[in-house]
């Protein structure tokens with residue numbers, strides 16, 4: 001799948017923006033629980049946002065883009081993990097000191113300078129993910145670095161900010177968010193755009209994630225870390241790619257984005273040669289009055305209209321693949337969709353697919369006065385939506401003649417490409433939060449000494465602790481490394497056993513359908529404590545883990561109910577005697593198969609051998 005680009009020649013530049021949720025007890029500006037995703041929903045509230053001119057009197061491009069969508073926002077309110085601060089009905093409380101201390105440890109580990117005094121700022125949020133339409137953020141570190149494969153990667157800034165709320169539902173009319181996630185402390189780490197290849201972007205992301213996990217301040221679990229990538233190439237544009245699900249395909253997705261930009265650059269010169277022009281929207285509903293094209297007929301039945309526009313010189317260009325399953329047609333369609341329409345039909349597509357007849361095509365051709373190099377696009381929808389959608393699609397077509405637009409795009413890890421999300425937001429979006437006094441970092445640092453995490457020494461320790469070196473390497477990159485270290489540090493148990501349970505047993509249980517993510521840190525600690533003090537055997541660990549999701553937080557009850565206590569010493573000898581056989585191998589097998597969950601094979605073996613001698 002590698003595209004074999006000469007990244008240097010292309011002028012490829014890339015910087016990272018990594019977001020990591022912190023594992024504090026409370027949220028950043030209120031006392032709501034910060035890691036409580038099974039809370040009871042008590043209410044739902046509704047808001048609508050409007051574009052407001054920023055400090056400089058200009059309405060931000062991304063803001064007005066969102067507000068034109070004219071959608072409602074719904075927010076799920078919870079019992080213990082949301083409050084009046086979260087819905088902006090009460091001023092923020094004093095900043096969470098645990099979060100500030102954690103952020104200082106992170107800054108130290110990334111070799112950052114820390115300002116003496118920190119002013120909390122408000123940053124405009126346009127997508128409704130914060131009911132207040134802003135997010136609080138503060139610069140806690142700057143001028144840092146991380147060394148990756150002997151190269152210095154400057155860490156420009158580290159911010160401590162509020163996490164946004166999570167999307168629950170996304171429809172044409174409204175977006176629904178849950179407020180339990182809103183306001184959880186979040187760290188943002190920004191690097192300089194010194195990254196020179198997509199493979200390096202992936203490597204640096206991995207190392208930043210690792211260092212964050214090793215500081216013991218990071219929250220575990222799906223979605224707790226997110227990577228955004230800023231890339232640009234010489235003749236293309238700066239694009240921000242968000243939402244990488246996993247790092248595995250990051251390099252391939254970046255490659256696809258490069259290919260997309262190169263294809264769009266080719267299209268610019270092709271359109272120029274053809275003297276391309278973008279036409280106007282024309283109502284062509286008449287043509288389809290008796291149509292068999294279901295999609296269009298349905299819209300007309302519901303009082304919708306059919307509008308079309310001519311794209312002079314675009315024939316063959318709209319349908320040509322730019323990169324992995326992505327065409328200029330996809331781009332026009334993605335822009336149009338922002339108005340709420342379901343998509344567009346364009347003339348490079350197979351019309352049979354829609355049930356559009358030859359006669360209808362001829363009529364369109366006549367009405368739009370199409371020449372042999374001309375293309376057209378159609379939108380069938382309610383009038384307002386259709387007109388606005390067409391306006392957006394035509395704007396995108398006009399831009400296609402001059403440049404690659406600067407956009408925020410989303411990573412698609414299945415198709416290995418990127419899709420349009422919104423125009424790139426402008427810069428002027430920050431203003432001071434006057435409800436919170438500046439934070440005196442120098443005072444905090446007098447009482448708190450942040451710990452600097454040394455990745456190299458942790459790597460070495462891990463390799464010494466875990467006998468199986470393959471497991472050691474896997475453990476290092478595992479999301480559960482933090483959990484592993486916590487268990488090792490608080491329970492006297494073999495690191496090799498812990499790592500094999502966390503890496504291999506969990507995988508096996510997940511495959512057989514156990515919701516292993518439901519096991520929290522406390523439960524793991526409890527299970528390993530039982531094992532360490534000899535109450536259960538190793539086999540029982542996996543058995544308990546498989547039962548916990550359905551009997552949460554009740555390890556002792558599971559051990560009692562399922563008779564998972566370890567049988568040893570005299571009691572075990574009694575059991576051996578009760579099996580009436582002299583054949584040692586048979587004895588071992590029989591006892592083991594009956595008491596697999598209760599006895600340690602090694603002990604049984606030595607007792608049987610002792611018995612015979």
Ligand SMILES: [Zn+2]
Nearest residue numbers: 030032082083
């Ligand atoms: Zn709250």
